Amino acid sequence: MTTHAKPDVRPDCPHFSSGPTAKRPGFSLAKLESAALGRSHRSKDAKAKLKDAIERTKQVLDLPEGYRVAIVPASDTGAVEMCMWSMLGCRPVDVFAWESFGMGWVTDAQKQLKLDDCELYVGDYGVLPDFNKARDDADIVFTWNGTTSGVRVDDHSWIKPNPDRVVICDATSAIFAQDIPFEKLDVITYSWQKVLGGEAAHGMLILSPNAVKRLESHTPAWPVPKVFRMTKGGKLNEGIFEGSTINTPSMLCVEDYLQALDWVESLGGPKGLKARSDKSLKILEDWEAKTDWIEFLCADPKVRSNTGVCFTIADERVKSLDTDAQEAFVKKIVSLLESEDVAYDFNSYRDAPPGLRIWVGATVEPSDVEKLLPWLDWAFETVAADL
Structure with a gap:
């Protein structure tokens, strides 16, 4: 026999999915009519919107001086993997994971890239691994917020400054929701479909000057797919970070992201x-x-x-x-x-x-x-x- 009667007041929005997530309050498709639909993403108007999305991201997140932002293919996954494929292999690597998506980066490092000097630190669901085991001279790959375990990083003192390494952080369900020390991270990735309630398929990639130095000084020992390539002639392809995307983006999704940033600003950032x-x-x-x-x-x-x-x-x-x-x-x-x-x-x-x-x-x-x-x-x- 139940002790709780059937309620009669429902949530106004029943969307509690962890991705794609609920749209922001007040959203409607009618508000996206200003999107650059039917236009080449290389056109002046479309490229202006892409560049606006990049510049406003820097402003809203208050990124450190010199950090670059790009819109890349394949959501957060693509953003993480293009950096792993392009940057790792020249130094030892420590990978930390405690849930499904973090384990994906473990698989990439261990079984796909087959990194020689790679230490894996894996925690059970609900528990963080021991970050104090991070080597001061090793590259680091980790997830800030474990979407499938409900566990997040709360202390970043274990990330020791070292300009010779890169720290790659999958921040997709933490950014815009948790305090992240961008200055201690060289790669920060996220997707629009998490905290901002945006649409899928696009990844956001943030690089520190140190990450750019790694890209320009390191040539991977393995083939790098076209959608992962961020350099041209040994130098960073600056166009990617100014709105010239590697592949064709959805301008409808871009418009939705721009309006999501409006919403963020209306709430005080x-x-x-x-x-x-x-x-x-x-x-x-x-x-x-x-x-x-x-x-x-x-x-x-x-x-x-x-x-x-x-x-x-x-x-x-x-x-x-x-x-x-x-x-x-x-x-x-x-x-x-x-x-x-x-x-x-x-x-x-x-x-x-x-x-x-x-x-x-x-x-x-x-x-x-x-x-x-x-x-x-x-x-x-x-x-x-x-x-």
């Missing part, structure tokens, strides 16, 4: 977005503290993500089930709330432990997070009644 995510996380933390059937995958609040928040089922009846049965239980909760148009796509990532993953990046209204919680309690009790 990245700090305003971070405040929204922090507020939503606090709502979830207060709920979890008084709810006995669920618990955070990340037990340490200091490193808990404020964007992709991951939970496991704490109820002993569910924990006693095998993994397949636990996954089936979670799917029933997700399906039930999707059928009620309350919440979409909030199950845990396929490689993560069975549970829920609720996106609370800034495009999600904190008030919608509050409205979701009674539904979660009701859905759990409804599904658990059959155990």
